[in-house]
Amino acid sequence: MSFTIPAPGVPGVFEEEVARRDPAAEPPHTGSALAMFPGQGSQRPGMAQHLLARYPDSAGRVLRDAGRTLGVPLAEICVSGTAEQLAQTEITQPAVLAVGLATYEALRGEHGFTPAAVAGHSLGEYTALVAAGVLAPDDAVRLVLRRSTLMAEVGKRVVGAMSAVVGLSSARVEALCRQGGTPGVVEVANYNEEWQTVISGEFAAVTEVGRRAGDAGAERVVPLRVSAPFHCSLMREIEPEFAAALDRCSFADPRIPVLSSVTGTWVRSGAQARRLLRAQLAGPVRWLDVLHTARAAGLGPYVETGPGRVLSGFARHTVPEATVRSTNDTRHITALLRAGAH
Incomplete structure (x- = not known):
């Protein structure tokens, strides 16, 4: 199949590359x-x-x-x-x-x-x-x-963890991560599908947000077997x-x-x-x-x-x-x- 690679965007800030995401801007395959x-x-x-x-x-x-x-x-x-x-x-x-x-x-x-x-x-x-x-x-x-x-x-320097949150929207999980009183770093690491989002960060913070997610109605919060807090x-x-x-x-x-x-x-x-x-x-x-x-x-x-x-x-x-x-x-x-x- 033939295709044309779009012209490179202006090099620079990663956030700008994310901001200009637009599926409709690309030719269909x-x-x-x-x-x-x-x-x-x-x-x-x-x-x-x-x-x-x-x-x-x-x-x-x-x-x-x-x-x-x-x-x-x-x-x-x-x-x-x-x-x-x-x-x-x-x-x-x-x-x-x-x-x-x-x-x-x-x-x-x-x-x-x-x-x-x-x-x-x-x-x-x-x-x-x-x-x-x-x-x-x-x-x-x-x-x-x-x-x-x-x-x-x-992973050797930081006591980290990751957990999959199932049954809440990613926006809800993001809000739980930003909520005050969290004991350390915790962020969304994976937007996998509409109702599955992975969080990553320091163990105590991931554990706390997992608890909050359960209280907020998550179907499951599944700790992942990983050796480091990836993608945070x-x-x-x-x-x-x-x-x-x-x-x-x-x-x-x-x-x-x-x-x-x-x-x-x-x-x-x-x-x-x-x-x-x-x-x-x-x-x-x-x-x-x-x-x-x-x-x-x-x-x-x-x-x-x-x-x-x-x-x-x-x-x-x-x-x-x-x-x-x-x-x-x-x-x-x-x-x-x-x-x-x-």
């Missing part, structure tokens, strides 16, 4: 797939077993190359690693990235999967940028390793060091349209992609906006490309009329290929 790449939280033991069994050359090569870049047996970890191993941020993030890349390469190289656009949830944005030709795979692996290491260091201002301290790592990598303009989970709209240039990856550390994930922009652009089906089915659930709840597919195992890949959703 009708009737073609959106590849959605998952982030941390989608990992599971054995998550690459089906890929290595069915695609030992294409998927296997991606996993082996990523392992060599990291200096760890990543393919082995993604097949036989324990839940405890995969729970370590420094392992989790490169592993989820590599499995997403391996899934995409298997589908693209062996079945001609050609999405009209790509998007990634938090960490998954790196996978999307590789798929779009913005980042080289090795650079993405190195950046994700540096990102995960820096995030883990924050507590991560701002690592921005300069991570920016230095970003500056050592080349960023090309997208060859496939990319929706950013930082702004919820299109990435216009490689330079903007670099800025957004820095902003992503302490900024919230605007996945609900990504799905709204995809709907406005006429994209479909929505194909979760990588481990897990979390993004498939968000898409079904937000765009109920759309066809949603996952690639979580051999059965789902077979169903995708039979449906010709590529």
